[in-house]
Amino acid sequence: MTTQTNGFKATRRGFLAGGAGLTLALMLPLARGRAMAETAAPFAPNAFIRIGTDDTVTVLIKHIEMGQGPYTGLSTLVAEELDADWGQMRAEAAPGNDKLYANLAFGAQGTGGSTAMANSYMQMRKAGATARAMLVAAAAAEWGVPAGEITVSKGVIAHAASGKSSGFGALSQAAATMEMPADPPVKDPSGFTLIGTDRPRLDTVAKSNGTAQFTMDVYRDGMLTVLVAHPPKFGATVASLDDKAALAIAGVEMVRQISSGVAVYATSTFAAMKGRDALGITWDDSKAETRSSAELYDMLSTEAKTGGRVVEESGDLAALSAAATLHEAEFRFPYLAHAPMEPLDAVIEVKAGKAEMWFGSQFPTFDKPTAAAALGIKPEDVSINVLLAGGSFGRRAQGSAHLAAEVAEIAKAAGRDGCFKLVWTREDDLRGGYYRPITVHRLKAGLDADGALVGWENTIANQSIMAGTPMAAMMKDGMDSTSYEGAYALPYKMGAHRIGWAQAQSPVPVLWWRSVGHTHTAYAVEVFLDELLEKAGKDPVQGRLDLLTPEATRERGVIEAVAKLAGWKGRTADGKGYGIAMAKSFGTYVAEIVEVEDQNGFPKVTRVWCAVDCGVAVNPNIIRAQMEGGIGYALGTALFNEITLEPGGTVAQGNFDSYRMLRIHEMPAVQVEVITSTADPTGVGEPGVPPLAPALANAWRALTGKATYQLPFAAAVA
Amino acid sequence: MTTLTVNGKEVTVDLDPDTPLLWVLRDELRLTGTKFGCGVAQCGACTVMLDGMPRRSCITPISTAEGSEVTTIEGMQGPEVTAVQAAWAGIDVPQCGWCQSGQVMSATALLQMVPSPTDEDIDNAMAGNVCRCATYVRIREAIHTAAKTLEG
Known part of the structure; x- marks a missing residue:
């Protein structure tokens, strides 16, 4: 009807326009995807940079852009070493290619664990330095002057003595013929002009005028839209199917049973929805989870009492029997859905034994072979175009690659070549599992007469995220550190201590959820510690500082900074409660202070202060944004969110009316201080999340005297 | 048949009258700036102007937009x-x-x-x-x- 403006075509148009003068990236073929996988050179720097004759510098970003900022952050690293002008920088997603675009922290292509900046820091700077050296060499050859006399600044290459100067574009073709330096020098941090300064994001304009292209925006000729009816209970399978009514609906073309449920293929999204509603399916629940959340909590509580397997152990816990003050508590954390604003979706086109995919693939390394296996073709015959993702928060980082598998099965089950777009509705998303695991922490600790910790015992019971997926290779002796990270190797003087983990089993699939284990460990540790400090008559800020080990200098730094930022005066003031919490996650240190009011018996958070130490602050603008967003994401979750299984095992929640999002009138004012540091940069996508909920609980207890041992507050307060 | 004006252009579609405006804009007109987030008017990602007022297109049946002027993010001016x-x-x-x-x-x-x-x-x-x-x-x-x- 109208001109197609789907992601693929728009991207390719841009690619070809900019590629007319394709020069420096001589080893990058013009076609994306499968051609690249076969012909691109393994030498990394050239796979990241393309300089056009129009002076634009396009950086191929190996990490998925889902809001956390790698398009801008990684481009900054290149621009810094290239001495480019920020205005000439562009970013584009790198395609799925393990060899060229591996995450150096994983050895595989993928984004997660807030590693994008940390693993790219030297790699992208080297890529920029390489490009710069080749441009300078080209200028030296063309002008007949020594390379050492040439300067580059803000995208201008110049030779002062001869008065010659040039932009990058005019020299780019010559630069492509220069010898590639083996190990080009990078700048000393004192010479940075872009790193460490606020810079605008490269994707803001397209995300403000509707032109940004996401997976759901892909439309291709002859494409069918597919919805899948998933079982209402986790682990159930199709017992019988009646598709007559569905097939009678105008626009519904096919119905197929696949391993995850029943797929309805239609010429429009609405027809697919109506077709799915018309399916008659009976489910076999014999292997399904039928326990309710209440029953799961009881099971986890029992498991936690066993002490579990040892995660960390030191000293003799018999010391607890002599403690002057003894405290025990059990904490309960529900299943949580990630609920990215763009629900899961993926497009696949199969033609003559090859498949091309377009989606927000966060782990291309797993998605590609999984799709290939489902289609019965070789991994090298599958190409993945990584598109912008409308949020993820962990949801698209699938060790199981279940989304890639589902869309590939849909294509296979169609029994013919064609293009298929899989769309999950919000109900599919919230009821579809892959949740933050339901978790119980059981803590016991004691203080001596001076208020020092003499013993600390914590047992965590939950399902493993990695077990049963390709990620299990990262487990050691059957231990999954993502289940208890943040509960051990604490920066405090713990006295005798024992941390244990009891692995629970359930057919409910679980997944990493923005900050993973820290979502519950930071809460249990920082709330329980706060209670101990209160019992000992100590101030929450000074008490923490007193307990920190001498080595914990960066923890100390963020606690002191946030206390100063908030003008900390104690646990209450002017009818408001104040609470602090600190957590190190993914190498980044964050402390937050929450101010809370009592609004008819429910917490109303008015202000939050945050201090973050993530090493070199590549772009403080994005760091602040991630802290602000992480605080809002964590606050809405702490106040309102739980996925609960009803008796029988069905999910109680279905959409945003029952799984309530934080809204603008509930967002507190946020003040962020980014600590100045010369340490290597670490991530910021997740670390803003962990301290918020415990700081809130501590503030609420300070104000009301009520402890909160079960999240969310809506469940605990009700 | 439903006739409406979208971003200043008259459009006639022959669709189930209960088809939400959101899916007409996206699937038929390929105006993809308007997003699907919930389908039940809980999130606002699908907001368009209908006769000058903000409206959730995901719960607006195409039949109720007959003769109306719809403006999407792509057509916003001023x-x-x-x-x-x-x-x-x-x-x-x-x-x-x-x-x-x-x-x-x-x-x-x-x-x-x-x-x-x-x-x-x-x-x-x-x-x-x-x-x-x-x-x-x-x-x-x-x-x-x-x-x-x-x-x-």
Whole structure:
């Protein structure tokens, strides 16, 4: 009807326009995807940079852009070493290619664990330095002057003595013929002009005028839209199917049973929805989870009492029997859905034994072979175009690659070549599992007469995220550190201590959820510690500082900074409660202070202060944004969110009316201080999340005297 | 057959009359700036202007739009949307970006009706637009900035 403006075509148009003068990236073929996988050179720097004759510098970003900022952050690293002008920088997603675009922290292509900046820091700077050296060499050859006399600044290459100067574009073709330096020098941090300064994001304009292209925006000729009816209970399978009514609906073309449920293929999204509603399916629940959340909590509580397997152990816990003050508590954390604003979706086109995919693939390394296996073709015959993702928060980082598998099965089950777009509705998303695991922490600790910790015992019971997926290779002796990270190797003087983990089993699939284990460990540790400090008559800020080990200098730094930022005066003031919490996650240190009011018996958070130490602050603008967003994401979750299984095992929640999002009138004012540091940069996508909920609980207890041992507050307060 | 005007062009579609306007815009007209987030008017990602008023297109059957003028993010023009988008760019409001078309539509509608909104006005006008990245601090600041720009 109208001109197609789907992601693929728009991207390719841009690619070809900019590629007319394709020069420096001589080893990058013009076609994306499968051609690249076969012909691109393994030498990394050239796979990241393309300089056009129009002076634009396009950086191929190996990490998925889902809001956390790698398009801008990684481009900054290149621009810094290239001495480019920020205005000439562009970013584009790198395609799925393990060899060229591996995450150096994983050895595989993928984004997660807030590693994008940390693993790219030297790699992208080297890529920029390489490009710069080749441009300078080209200028030296063309002008007949020594390379050492040439300067580059803000995208201008110049030779002062001869008065010659040039932009990058005019020299780019010559630069492509220069010898590639083996190990080009990078700048000393004192010479940075872009790193460490606020810079605008490269994707803001397209995300403000509707032109940004996401997976759901892909439309291709002859494409069918597919919805899948998933079982209402986790682990159930199709017992019988009646598709007559569905097939009678105008626009519904096919119905197929696949391993995850029943797929309805239609010429429009609405027809697919109506077709799915018309399916008659009976489910076999014999292997399904039928326990309710209440029953799961009881099971986890029992498991936690066993002490579990040892995660960390030191000293003799018999010391607890002599403690002057003894405290025990059990904490309960529900299943949580990630609920990215763009629900899961993926497009696949199969033609003559090859498949091309377009989606927000966060782990291309797993998605590609999984799709290939489902289609019965070789991994090298599958190409993945990584598109912008409308949020993820962990949801698209699938060790199981279940989304890639589902869309590939849909294509296979169609029994013919064609293009298929899989769309999950919000109900599919919230009821579809892959949740933050339901978790119980059981803590016991004691203080001596001076208020020092003499013993600390914590047992965590939950399902493993990695077990049963390709990620299990990262487990050691059957231990999954993502289940208890943040509960051990604490920066405090713990006295005798024992941390244990009891692995629970359930057919409910679980997944990493923005900050993973820290979502519950930071809460249990920082709330329980706060209670101990209160019992000992100590101030929450000074008490923490007193307990920190001498080595914990960066923890100390963020606690002191946030206390100063908030003008900390104690646990209450002017009818408001104040609470602090600190957590190190993914190498980044964050402390937050929450101010809370009592609004008819429910917490109303008015202000939050945050201090973050993530090493070199590549772009403080994005760091602040991630802290602000992480605080809002964590606050809405702490106040309102739980996925609960009803008796029988069905999910109680279905959409945003029952799984309530934080809204603008509930967002507190946020003040962020980014600590100045010369340490290597670490991530910021997740670390803003962990301290918020415990700081809130501590503030609420300070104000009301009520402890909160079960999240969310809506469940605990009700 | 339903006839309506979309971004100034008359469009006639032959579809099930209960088809939501959202899917007509996306699947038929390929105006993909308008997003699907919930399908039940809980998130605001699908916000369009219907005869000049913000409307959730995901629960608006095409039959009720007969003869109406629909404006999507792609067709927005005028000083308010220009000021809003400039303010959005000025402080980098978006993160993932999925909800932002809807945010811009609601913010523009607010400024068209209330040129100098208070924080309470902003809360009332924007509470229907969910941002899962929680960019709310910057949305509020950008709306105030846009209002100041429009004052001149």
